Amino acid sequence: MSETNDKIDTVLRMRNVCISYTRDKMAVNDVSADIARNRITAIMGPSGCGKSTLLRAVNRMHELYPDITVKGDILLNGKDIMKMNPMEVRRMAGMVFQRPNPFPTMSIYENVVAGLKFNDIKQGRSERDELVENCLRSVSLWDEVKDSLNKRGTFLSGGQQQRLCIARALALKPDVLLMDEPTSALDPVATNRIEELLLELKQQLTIVIVTHNMSQAARISDYSMFMYLGELVEFDNTEKMFTAPSDKRTEEYLNGRFG
Amino acid sequence: MRDKIFKFLLLLSSVLVLLVCGGMVFSLVSGSWEAISAFGFWNFLTSSDWNPVPGEESYGALPFIAGTVMTSFLALVLCIPFSLPVALFNGEYYKGKKIAAVIGSVVDLLAGIPSVVYGLWGFYTLRPLITDLGLSDQGFGVLTASVILAVMIIPYSASLSSEFFSMVPGDLKEGAFSLGATRYEVIRNVIFPFAGSGVFASYILALGRALGETMAVTMLIGNTINIPSSLVDTGNTMASVIANQFGEADGLKLSSLIAIGLLLFLITAVINFIGKMVIKKFS
Numbered sequence: 001m002s003e004t005n006d007k008i009d010t011v012l013r014m015r016n017v018c019i020s021y022t023r024d025k026m027a028v029n030d031v032s033a034d035i036a037r038n039r040i041t042a043i044m045g046p047s048g049c050g051k052s053t054l055l056r057a058v059n060r061m062h063e064l065y066p067d068i069t070v071k072g073d074i075l076l077n078g079k080d081i082m083k084m085n086p087m088e089v090r091r092m093a094g095m096v097f098q099r100p101n102p103f104p105t106m107s108i109y110e111n112v113v114a115g116l117k118f119n120d121i122k123q124g125r126s127e128r129d130e131l132v133e134n135c136l137r138s139v140s141l142w143d144e145v146k147d148s149l150n151k152r153g154t155f156l157s158g159g160q161q162q163r164l165c166i167a168r169a170l171a172l173k174p175d176v177l178l179m180d181e182p183t184s185a186l187d188p189v190a191t192n193r194i195e196e197l198l199l200e201l202k203q204q205l206t207i208v209i210v211t212h213n214m215s216q217a218a219r220i221s222d223y224s225m226f227m228y229l230g231e232l233v234e235f236d237n238t239e240k241m242f243t244a245p246s247d248k249r250t251e252e253y254l255n256g257r258f259g
Numbered sequence: 260m261r262d263k264i265f266k267f268l269l270l271l272s273s274v275l276v277l278l279v280c281g282g283m284v285f286s287l288v289s290g291s292w293e294a295i296s297a298f299g300f301w302n303f304l305t306s307s308d309w310n311p312v313p314g315e316e317s318y319g320a321l322p323f324i325a326g327t328v329m330t331s332f333l334a335l336v337l338c339i340p341f342s343l344p345v346a347l348f349n350g351e352y353y354k355g356k357k358i359a360a361v362i363g364s365v366v367d368l369l370a371g372i373p374s375v376v377y378g379l380w381g382f383y384t385l386r387p388l389i390t391d392l393g394l395s396d397q398g399f400g401v402l403t404a405s406v407i408l409a410v411m412i413i414p415y416s417a418s419l420s421s422e423f424f425s426m427v428p429g430d431l432k433e434g435a436f437s438l439g440a441t442r443y444e445v446i447r448n449v450i451f452p453f454a455g456s457g458v459f460a461s462y463i464l465a466l467g468r469a470l471g472e473t474m475a476v477t478m479l480i481g482n483t484i485n486i487p488s489s490l491v492d493t494g495n496t497m498a499s500v501i502a503n504q505f506g507e508a509d510g511l512k513l514s515s516l517i518a519i520g521l522l523l524f525l526i527t528a529v530i531n532f533i534g535k536m537v538i539k540k541f542s
Contacts (some may be wrong), residue, residue, distance in 0.1 A: 061437060064432075090436065090438065091438075094437065097430055099430055101433070104453065105452035105453055105455075106452075114435070115438035115439060117448065118438050118448070119439045172438065
């Protein structure tokens with residue numbers, strides 16, 4: 001990985017991460033990578049290559065499924081996530097899913113502050129109103145929903161719902177935002193808005209985005225990882241990877257020869 | 260041609276079912292007509308008279324309505340602390356696991372036990388227990404009947420509400436977990452609100468079953484004609500008074516019993532209709 005001028009500030013460090021669903025089937029095999037702060041890192045690869053699995057190990061979501069085991073070390077801000085409280089890990093590393101999943105029984109306002117409620121973070125009314133406004137502004141949803149904050153979040157369009165989900169994650173002020181194919185269920189216009197949004201958001205936090213869409217990775221990411229059959233094949237500057245990939249498999253994938 | 264015959268047969272059976280139901284309503288209404296015209300509908304509902312002496316005959320349904328409402332609601336209250344955890348266990352915590360299937364089938368087995376067997380168990384096991392506890396002299400009464408009723412309706416509410424719990428989409432739960440929610444918080448803030456109306460409906464349907472349950476209640480409630488003054492007092496439900504008295508009734512008394520039957524039919528129909536509507540709205 002080459003970045004010459006400034007020293008890389010690593011927010012997330014993965015060392016020899018192996019993830020398996022069953023004893024003999026390895027989903028992620030010996031992945032080591034350093035994720036740079038305030039940058040967008042894209043994880044690409046064909047379906048079933050382990051990219052989502054790797055992403056979900058970072059905020060310990062895999063623990064919801066007892067059959068999954070993770071070996072190796074994942075350090076968030078230098079701290080071993082397995083030695084932290086899982087709730088704390090998830091607070092520091094927010095997640096946005098493939099399908100927009102605002103809570104259907106909560107209003108837009110309640111959706112944004114849901115994380116505060118789950119983490120017993122008590123705030124005054126005005127402070128909370130301000131937080132909701134800020135979060136909705138940073139996903140450029142405020143102007144569209146400011147008059148309907150008490151309506152259900154599910155009345156919004158798909159793209160708006162996804163931005164609401166991003167706002168919901170931002171409310172906890174995470175260091176890292178993990179995004180699992182966040183635009184795959186959206187139309188091109190909505191996708192475009194989310195991409196613009198991510199480029200703004202990287203001023204505040206680090207984004208790791210799993211994507212099927214290679215041109216998306218090329219458009220928005222600073223670094224790219226290419227995974228194949230559970231292995232991290234290549235991890236480099238996005239520009240470098242798209243112009244001069246060093247591994248033959250990366251080149252074939254980028255040229256659409258498989259995946 | 261074959262198709263037409265088949266279609267005709269299907270139509271015939273369906274119409275027959277409708278006719279049976281309609282005929283039942285008709286005979287209930289016509290059978291109860293004598294009593295309702297003699298006492299007036301409203302008066303029949305609100306009177307607690309039950310006087311079979313010829314010449315002074317006067318009948319009212321209030322004690323039985325009171326007994327039915329008391330036993331059913333008490334049974335519902337008693338059943339929730341058992342059926343709700345079972346539903347959560349099967350529909351959320353151990354969803355799809357072997358242990359959930361085992362517990363599910365045991366609970367379903369409870370639903371298959373004949374009412375009279377529950378009655379026997381209540382008579383010989385539960386009733387002495389109530390007596391030993393000093394709650395009442397003979398152990399008959401509203402409480403005893405309600406406890407049995409509660410056990411009888413647990414399977415209905417538990418299996419139906421666990422279905423609703425398991426219908427909560429996984430991505431909503433993951434969304435909450437990803438925001439740092441604990442399992443308890445996910446249940447409280449995501450699963451309960453989402454499945455709430457369906458779970459509510461499953462209790463309504465369980466209530467519908469409790470209202471009409473006859474045999475076990477008749478064996479345990481004490482069969483006295485009075486509005487129960489306490490939970491350990493004896494009484495009668497609408498179903499139990501019919502079961503108890505229809506054999507030696509005729510004339511106005513029989514008509515009054517049929518009127519109580521009509522009333523019970525209407526109440527359970529309404530309760531079931533409400534429950535089904537809520538479920539329909541849910542899905």
